Amino acid sequence: MTGGMNRVGIGYDVHPFQEGRPLILGGVEIPHTRGLKGHSDADVLCHAIADAVLGALGLPDIGFYFPPTDASIEGICSLLILEKCAALAAEKGYVINNVDASLIAEAPKVMKHAPAMKEKIAAALGITAEQVGVKATTNERMGFVGREEGIAAMAVAAVEK
Ligand SMILES: Nc1ccn([C@@H]2O[C@H](COP(=O)(O)O)[C@@H](O)[C@H]2O)c(=O)n1
Numbered sequence: 001m002t003g004g005m006n007r008v009g010i011g012y013d014v015h016p017f018q019e020g021r022p023l024i025l026g027g028v029e030i031p032h033t034r035g036l037k038g039h040s041d042a043d044v045l046c047h048a049i050a051d052a053v054l055g056a057l058g059l060p061d062i063g064f065y066f067p068p069t070d071a072s073i074e075g076i077c078s079l080l081i082l083e084k085c086a087a088l089a090a091e092k093g094y095v096i097n098n099v100d101a102s103l104i105a106e107a108p109k110v111m112k113h114a115p116a117m118k119e120k121i122a123a124a125l126g127i128t129a130e131q132v133g134v135k136a137t138t139n140e141r142m143g144f145v146g147r148e149e150g151i152a153a154m155a156v157a158a159v160e161k
């Protein structure tokens with residue numbers, strides 16, 4: 001095959017709410033009554049984006065590189081996970097063209113924090129904020145998201161070499 005190689009990947013993640021934890025989305029602390037449960041900082045948005053990038057690279061998923069059984073990464077900032085994904089892309093000779101993600105959350109409203117999230121995600125991935133999409137939707141009060149039991153996120157990534 002001649003010319004560049006373009007690939008895409010998809011990622012999905014979900015975390016339940018837990019009292020007494022900060023809510024971290026896209027590396028930004030969002031004011032809310034509770035945060036998300038996880039072995040890491042439970043940044044569901046970064047996790048979905050990480051899996052999208054790893055998928056685009058044809059690599060194993062986030063749990064392969066950051067096992068939930070690894071006590072040394074307890075509470076890890078998920079921006080570091082995105083930095084690792086960017087390093088893996090570079091190792092394989094790829095650049096990240098763009099990532100796009102949707103948060104599915106009944107509450108809190110998050111879109112006013114999207115510019116800050118894009119900046120953090122972009123810095124961790126070594127791309128510009130214009131190459132990062134962050135959107136949000138409610139689940140129209142249906143299902144576990146609609147009952148405010150947790151937050152889900154989905155993402156896609158495009159890479160090229
Ligand atoms: N957690 C959320 C959910 C939604 N938004 C914003 O509200 C708009 C309307 O949401 P619907 O689910 O009713 O379509 C959506 O387009 C977002 O701009 C939000 O900020 N945070």
Ligand SMILES: C[C@@]1(CO)OP(=O)(O)OP(=O)(O)OC[C@H]1O
Pocket residue numbers: 013014037038039040041042043047062063064066067068069073081
């Ligand atoms: C990064 C990890 C590490 O435990 O974070 P968790 O908070 O467990 O979140 P999850 O999205 O369930 O799985 C990814 C894990 O690899």
